[in-house]
Amino acid sequence: MPDAIKISLPDGSVRTEPAGTTARAVAEAIGPRLARAAVAARVNGDVWDLDRPIREDTDLEILTEQDPAALEVLRHTAAHVLATAVRELFPDARIGFGPAIADGFYYDFEVPQPFTPEDLEAIEQKMQEVAESDYALVREEVDRQGARERFKDDPLKLERLEELGDDETISVYSDGPFVDLCRGPHVPSTGKVKHFKLLHAAGAYWRGDSRRQMLQRIYGTAWFKKADLEAYLHRLEEAEKRDHRVIGKQLDLFSIQEDVGPGMILWHPRGAIIQHELRRFIEDELLKRRYDLVFTPHVTREELFFRSGHLPHYEEQQFPAMAAGEGDADDARYRVKPMNCPMHTLVYAARQRSYRDLPVRLAEVANVYRNELSGTLHGLLRVRMLTMDDAHIFCREDQIEDEIFDMLDLTDLVLNKTFGFEYRIDLATRPEKKIGDDAAWEVAEQALERALKRLDLTYGIDEGGGAFYGPKIDIKLRDAIGREWQGTTIQLDYQLPERFELEYTGSDNKPHRPVMIHRAIFGTLERFVGCLIEHFAGAFPVWLAPEQVRVLPITEEQAEAARAVDAALRAAGVRSSVDDRNDTLNYRVRDGELMKVPYLAVVGKREVEQGSVAVRARGAKQKQEVMPAAEFTQRVVERIRSKALEV
RNA sequence: GCUGACGUAGCUCAAUUGGCAGAGCAGCUGAUUUGUAAUCAGCAGGUUAAGGGUUCGAGUCCCUUCGUCAGCUCCA
Numbered sequence: 001m002p003d004a005i006k007i008s009l010p011d012g013s014v015r016t017e018p019a020g021t022t023a024r025a026v027a028e029a030i031g032p033r034l035a036r037a038a039v040a041a042r043v044n045g046d047v048w049d050l051d052r053p054i055r056e057d058t059d060l061e062i063l064t065e066q067d068p069a070a071l072e073v074l075r076h077t078a079a080h081v082l083a084t085a086v087r088e089l090f091p092d093a094r095i096g097f098g099p100a101i102a103d104g105f106y107y108d109f110e111v112p113q114p115f116t117p118e119d120l121e122a123i124e125q126k127m128q129e130v131a132e133s134d135y136a137l138v139r140e141e142v143d144r145q146g147a148r149e150r151f152k153d154d155p156l157k158l159e160r161l162e163e164l165g166d167d168e169t170i171s172v173y174s175d176g177p178f179v180d181l182c183r184g185p186h187v188p189s190t191g192k193v194k195h196f197k198l199l200h201a202a203g204a205y206w207r208g209d210s211r212r213q214m215l216q217r218i219y220g221t222a223w224f225k226k227a228d229l230e231a232y233l234h235r236l237e238e239a240e241k242r243d244h245r246v247i248g249k250q251l252d253l254f255s256i257q258e259d260v261g262p263g264m265i266l267w268h269p270r271g272a273i274i275q276h277e278l279r280r281f282i283e284d285e286l287l288k289r290r291y292d293l294v295f296t297p298h299v300t301r302e303e304l305f306f307r308s309g310h311l312p313h314y315e316e317q318q319f320p321a322m323a324a325g326e327g328d329a330d331d332a333r334y335r336v337k338p339m340n341c342p343m344h345t346l347v348y349a350a351r352q353r354s355y356r357d358l359p360v361r362l363a364e365v366a367n368v369y370r371n372e373l374s375g376t377l378h379g380l381l382r383v384r385m386l387t388m389d390d391a392h393i394f395c396r397e398d399q400i401e402d403e404i405f406d407m408l409d410l411t412d413l414v415l416n417k418t419f420g421f422e423y424r425i426d427l428a429t430r431p432e433k434k435i436g437d438d439a440a441w442e443v444a445e446q447a448l449e450r451a452l453k454r455l456d457l458t459y460g461i462d463e464g465g466g467a468f469y470g471p472k473i474d475i476k477l478r479d480a481i482g483r484e485w486q487g488t489t490i491q492l493d494y495q496l497p498e499r500f501e502l503e504y505t506g507s508d509n510k511p512h513r514p515v516m517i518h519r520a521i522f523g524t525l526e527r528f529v530g531c532l533i534e535h536f537a538g539a540f541p542v543w544l545a546p547e548q549v550r551v552l553p554i555t556e557e558q559a560e561a562a563r564a565v566d567a568a569l570r571a572a573g574v575r576s577s578v579d580d581r582n583d584t585l586n587y588r589v590r591d592g593e594l595m596k597v598p599y600l601a602v603v604g605k606r607e608v609e610q611g612s613v614a615v616r617a618r619g620a621k622q623k624q625e626v627m628p629a630a631e632f633t634q635r636v637v638e639r640i641r642s643k644a645l646e647v
Numbered sequence: 648g649c650u651g652a653c654g655u656a657g658c659u660c661a662a663u664u665g666g667c668a669g670a671g672c673a674g675c676u677g678a679u680u681u682g683u684a685a686u687c688a689g690c691a692g693g694u695u696a697a698g699g700g701u702u703c704g705a706g707u708c709c710c711u712u713c714g715u716c717a718g719c720u721c722c723a
Contacts, residue, residue: 591685
């Protein structure tokens, strides 16, 4: 080992330091302000503790509170502070994992009794004490036997320990009374953890495995600055106001009622019209892109789902079988459909297909039913009755890329150009539970990847996230509080054509097997509308707004004129109504604003005389814009036609 | 499905140690005829999720079921 090492700093300068120096020492050498601000260091790209000795030539970057990586370090330490506090209050608690996560951290504990809200308060209090004690986070490298000794009372840690490879460094971190098996890094001392809050506790399976014991997970958030913590908590509050379940109620869009069943959506008129518009939009677009529309039964013989392979794999998520219909064999049972692919497959197979026919694109906006686990249901975002904008493309292998290209193009038109969503693309590869051999999977996965690359799209890999019959491209949208939900899905399938023995006649006059692509652009209209509600906070673009114009006569005297304006709008295809309720104008303006109606058109004495309307556009600075009624109608019609995001 | 919390009028929420189920908004009726975010008055609205138990007495305590929420698992 050399006595002196070279430390390269981000500004390009190189310092020579004694081997075994630390990032803290370098920071101090550079200047006292940097030393005070230092939280951690990036050493050759990895984040390290400030006090970990550096023994080789390195690139070094001192991380201060400004660096996002530093925040992650802080939160990881906050998790240790949490565990320290829990161990003080519940000495028998066994410790699981405690990582930093987006916006915060958690720690899992095995305890005989779940934590109560009062426990959380006490723990938070104790965390404050741990922070004030300002314990140094001390890193120590130990051998396996030493680690076994230290964690002999923590079976969860021992289990993790045994998984570590022989070439891996085993490190432990202690802060005051608490010791944890941990890779680190950490902030120098618990005193850095000043601004935090415990958010909630919930059960979580050990190692995320539902066959193993349930631990108690405590979630919290931590920030360097008090203002950041407060801003985050405020953001959570604001997000709650965008919650589609709250807005759905306020705007009378839909309801979920116990009498109907969990996960079953009742679309009220104002919500149904949104679904109707989305449906028209996508169906028109599909017809332009040479898709064909089909309709297939909601209930079919269950044999179909055995043949497709769905029932053996996903029986618990299908609704139970129904009795046979009269005249059917006794053993012919029926199932409500959880997906459309077997039916579309049969439409394809209903006649001979030539290579000249391909691709065959069959689309159906259809309701399917899935008996999802009760604990997973969530407003519109996870339901048991799903309205899928489903389609299946049957094509030759050499057509896959073009088809995927067109689907991704359509996806971008819908998500980005039309609604301004930001989305994340994942390529999901073969899962454990799958049918078909690895060679076929390999070909399929590569085909998707090639299409993505050709489009130069940024995407992540979701290892093992594929469907049981093939790999897929998933696109995820975020809800108001940042949770991701799968919207668009594009899935390649070599299995179903096999199972249904699909064929086409090639130019060689021989039978060939087509490839099948499943895809849904919205995903489900329930989930998509849910995301739209949160995205727009209920203030939909004009073309989607359930009520596009509300005409307000100031007094009864203008009621007739208001109805004429309304009739003209209706005739032009605008969803308009008259609010001539016996209430003040102020009251009705307020009501229209709260219902997020894009345009309130006020008709008073002056307007009647001039044949004009005083338009109040939603959210506009100028509260009154007087214009001829015909001009207003033109403006609304244009906004609808162009699917404008602005009113 | 699992762990925990919760469930009071259409909505948002009160109801002291177990002691007469309430308010605001919405709704209805009437008055008012309104110029850009709540006019006034009156009326009506409940098997306190459902079922069982403890008690002189249960919205409140206990049990079961259903549902909701958070998280885990799952998510064709």
